Amino acid sequence: MFDSSVWRKLKRGPQIITVKDASMIAGITGLQSGDRVIDAGAGSGYLAIHLGSVVAPFGKVSSYEFRPEFAELARKNVSRAGLEKVVEIKEKSAFDGFDEAEADLITLDMAESEKVLQHAKTAVKNNGWIVGYIPNVEQVSRFVKEAENLKLKVDRVTEFYLRDWKIRPYGSRPENQAMVFTAFLVFARKIPESDFDREKEENTKENRRDRRIKDKLKG
């Protein structure tokens, strides 16, 4: 059991991915021990550490961060979390490509992440996941467009929020205030290009209409 109180001890940069987002990325992609992850950019290292705790002890997280002061901070946090053997912070820019290949999961939490998608496609294995963590709708739109240009399958774009409750002997109610937004999550997969083309063909308006008509004639 990873000691989640570690989170509170980590030094934080200006923005930080939350435990709910990290949990959802790990859970929806089916991340497990032994998996190989590429992460960019590291920021204060929170996401890399969370994913590292899941892929430990035999998996690996390579986290890219081109700003020296953040790379330094992230490395200290990895050390505080006791994950030096699992998580490596690389002081490099993701725009220059990744050293690793056949990754199970690539997480992109950085400005203009759509420009890294080509590199991500090269570095991820077949059926592996590329997940964008993106604060603005406009960037989500550019990310999805570029993913489809590259024939990556965009599985879902989602956001979600937690609401905590107060349960007391004299009555139960939700907390009044909540963090209702951190970022959008875009889940994309590298599927065989022939599958991508077939799905695209099946989803043209004409073909969807044809299927509906056929279904009606049958049913």
Add this chain to the structure above:
Amino acid sequence: MFDSSVWRKLKRGPQIITVKDASMIAGITGLQSGDRVIDAGAGSGYLAIHLGSVVAPFGKVSSYEFRPEFAELARKNVSRAGLEKVVEIKEKSAFDGFDEAEADLITLDMAESEKVLQHAKTAVKNNGWIVGYIPNVEQVSRFVKEAENLKLKVDRVTEFYLRDWKIRPYGSRPENQAMVFTAFLVFARKIPESDFDREKEENTKENRRDRRIKDKLKG
């Protein structure tokens, strides 16, 4: 990487925990490879399988299910997911107690789960988690009350939902309909009783007020 498309192949009972709930349980508790989990009741086995995929290959999930037809269904689903070595379905009632000890995490998704809390406290290790997955506010309230009677620390009671988005060249918008509720999640921990008593003492109204006054006097 656990093949999450397995979920779609599983045979389902009437109600099923969702991937978002399972992800959040694993993520917030810091579950990782090698951990030992007790789960009750198994239902169709979904939660046991999700948690099993995280604790594999060396961890263990013991999932209790007293209804023979569900135990049978859950076993088939475990086999479909290829997790026979990690997840064991036990045809037993959680009301009779657990065979295991020193569990990292115990998940309770069953009617009257508050009546199993004493057994759960016995079977969980120190600082381990007990998580209730509970559909009704009234049961949440009974669960929290009983947890506090047993000096378990109720860390948070939460609910959350996902909203998927449609991202299209001509415009981006959320989907109109969403599943906005599955169940409440109650996260409780077994902490040293002396810590429980001290925290309780610190949180009496009088002491909170005294601290506020002292803080003000300090400036």
Add this chain to the structure above:
Amino acid sequence: MFDSSVWRKLKRGPQIITVKDASMIAGITGLQSGDRVIDAGAGSGYLAIHLGSVVAPFGKVSSYEFRPEFAELARKNVSRAGLEKVVEIKEKSAFDGFDEAEADLITLDMAESEKVLQHAKTAVKNNGWIVGYIPNVEQVSRFVKEAENLKLKVDRVTEFYLRDWKIRPYGSRPENQAMVFTAFLVFARKIPESDFDREKEENTKENRRDRRIKDKLKG
């Protein structure tokens, strides 16, 4: 057009109903000019003033408040809003019953409001609305139970929240924090008792099942 900037000028008590809640109460019940409203308790008068602005100039809001200091505060706020001819603050307890009859709408925002439902039923006209504004689920449950005992039709129990967005040239995103809970709204109506009994009969489990079977045989 009622000057909604008035709200910012009102003196406030510890808790205040929000514009979204007041808007929803007015909108769902179809409140309009000329309607007669009973409100209890007044608190700082916010809800009475909002409803008063809708029923003006010929309608009437009678707002009950037994605590002298709040009655005084509410009266000052009504005066600031320029609605003295429409909204009357009565320094009386709703537990003693209402002076008015044939009200279109009765709003109950007070502790133990379920104990006022009998008085409310007497004072509301046929097909008129009784709306409870209730912070705790347990009180909602008592309110609904008592309403059904009195053969009032509980139309819906709802909660809702607003999320504001930041729209900027470089990107659009929701605000991170939001008020996600104020209170539950219970919408009940006084319908003819014969209708109440018939609807209840139609909604027994057996009858719902029978209808489903008939529908299947037909369809």
Add this chain to the structure above:
Amino acid sequence: MFDSSVWRKLKRGPQIITVKDASMIAGITGLQSGDRVIDAGAGSGYLAIHLGSVVAPFGKVSSYEFRPEFAELARKNVSRAGLEKVVEIKEKSAFDGFDEAEADLITLDMAESEKVLQHAKTAVKNNGWIVGYIPNVEQVSRFVKEAENLKLKVDRVTEFYLRDWKIRPYGSRPENQAMVFTAFLVFARKIPESDFDREKEENTKENRRDRRIKDKLKG
């Protein structure tokens, strides 16, 4: 009291504004009896009828709809709602400008509504409201940009949703499914241009920073 069951009797077009949206538009703008409203496009007339029920009997809603079949449908619905004296459906395009002046409120629920903002500014009175009901984030962004070009004050951009609850003797819980999105609401006001310029000046980055520094020096 407006008979809200009328809504269920109205004939509907493909898309319809919901009661929650109409309630919020009326409530946040402080709409009341006697006010003058311009609405475009009418669609099936739902929003015009809701607003008409609030401004009746002396107010007026002029609703623009250039598609003959919708204008016809909206007129029938207005008649079903008994609001012929209050709501007028005009078979005209809002792109050609409005006949009315000094409107208290203008609601825009139509494609490319940003192109009507200049006409809306001309037709709305000082301190009056212009409200956009907009399904896509990208259109919201264009609307806000054009509003600011025209020196209209964008007060807030918001979305919200209702969640209904099931309250039953054996337990209380939210409904599982809900409509979580209909459209974004943009609330803009025509304020004196000198106020717009001053607020803009006050909100430049430099001036916000200067104020923060001054506040610190003071406090």
